[in-house]
Amino acid sequence: MVEESFTVMDNIKLCEGVYKMTLMPSSGYAQSIKCGQFMAVEVPCRQDSLLKRPFAIYNYDEEKRQISFCYKVVGKGTEHLSRVEKGQALRGAYPLGNGFKIDEGQKRVILVGGGVGIFPLYSVFKAYPDKVFYSVMGFKERCDVILTKEFEERSSELILCTEDGSMGEAGFVTEALRRNIERIMPDLMLCCGPRPMLKALKDVMRNYPHIPVQVSIEERMACGIGACLVCACAVRKNGKVVNKRVCRDGPVFSLYEVEL
Numbered sequence: 697m698v699e700e701s702f703t704v705m706d707n708i709k710l711c712e713g714v715y716k717m718t719l720m721p722s723s724g725y726a727q728s729i730k731c732g733q734f735m736a737v738e739v740p741c742r743q744d745s746l747l748k749r750p751f752a753i754y755n756y757d758e759e760k761r762q763i764s765f766c767y768k769v770v771g772k773g774t775e776h777l778s779r780v781e782k783g784q785a786l787r788g789a790y791p792l793g794n795g796f797k798i799d800e801g802q803k804r805v806i807l808v809g810g811g812v813g814i815f816p817l818y819s820v821f822k823a824y825p826d827k828v829f830y831s832v833m834g835f836k837e838r839c840d841v842i843l844t845k846e847f848e849e850r851s852s853e854l855i856l857c858t859e860d861g862s863m864g865e866a867g868f869v870t871e872a873l874r875r876n877i878e879r880i881m882p883d884l885m886l887c888c889g890p891r892p893m894l895k896a897l898k899d900v901m902r903n904y905p906h907i908p909v910q911v912s913i914e915e916r917m918a919c920g921i922g923a924c925l926v927c928a929c930a931v932r933k934n935g936k937v938v939n940k941r942v943c944r945d946g947p948v949f950s951l952y953e954v955e956l
């Protein structure tokens with residue numbers, strides 16, 4: 697992990713309240729990044745907190761030395777970020793956390809993302825170009841739908857759903873998954889989304905315990921490097937519940953082990 701200054705290459709609006717920011721490390725050297733890792737970015741207005749905000753690394757290009765993340769404006773920190781302009785400097789730390797891992801024998805991989813939970817999933821396409829990907833993406837309504845072209849281009853199939861039925865299949869992403877999982881029968885599932893979605897996913901996957909599921913978890917963070925325990929989450933290992941740090945031991949855990 698390194699902490700350094702970045703130059704903002706762009707900060708573009710994807711839809712109302714959601715942006716993609718691309719950064720270039722000022723040191724001129726990009727660290728090697730694993731898919732599913734995250735970065736912690738300092739908010740430009742320091743009165744609104746000294747704490748860096750964690751964001752999944754959406755894409756990275758070691759040759760161009762560029763890293764991008766996508767974010768939804770939910771509070772003061774992300775509000776400040778949305779006003780950052782091209783050419784400005786920001787401090788940040790990366791790469792953080794463990795990331796997703798796909799084994800040699802796992803060929804058919806299903807990605808399940810809810811809302812802004814789709815962001816960490818995108819980086820697996822680049823890391824594992826030889827796998828066959830199926831993407832199931834869910835949003836609240838049509839105006840929230842983003843990045844479908846990017847996922848469609850890299851997936852053998854994209855199943856899109858909106859809660860209100862204004863685009864794609866109607867209903868929750870977990871229901872679309874329930875309808876399609878037997879047909880796709882993946883070797884592995886990677887997912888990210890809000891807690892209620894992950895709980896519903898646990899329920900769907902009760903019938904398919906042989907399919908491993910890696911889930912990227914979000915928790916409030918402070919230090920981001922494993923020192924303060926603010927980000928603790930309970931994980932069940934061999935019948936015992938132990939506390940793990942989302943920033944250091946995660947953010948990716950087995951869905952079957954993490955207590956939601």
Ligand SMILES: Cc1cc2nc3c(=O)[nH]c(=O)nc-3n(C[C@H](O)[C@H](O)[C@H](O)COP(=O)(O)OP(=O)(O)OC[C@H]3O[C@@H](n4cnc5c(N)ncnc54)[C@H](O)[C@@H]3O)c2cc1C
Pocket residue numbers: 734749750751752753765766767768769770771772773774775812815816913914915916917947
């Ligand atoms: C490992 C990790 C990866 C993440 N990746 C992304 C991403 O790719 N894109 C994205 O938009 N967001 C992501 N988040 C959530 C993001 O960090 C928060 O939305 C952001 O820190 C909010 O900052 P703020 O100052 O705008 O909001 P605040 O004013 O601090 O809080 C506003 C609201 O956001 C909630 N919130 C704050 N921090 C978190 C958090 N860490 N996790 C969940 N909810 C939070 C608060 O409970 C509150 O409801 C990620 C979080 C983690 C832990």
Ligand code: FES
Pocket residue numbers: 916917918919920921922923924925926927928941942943944
């Ligand atoms: S944020 Fe401090 S230990 Fe995870």
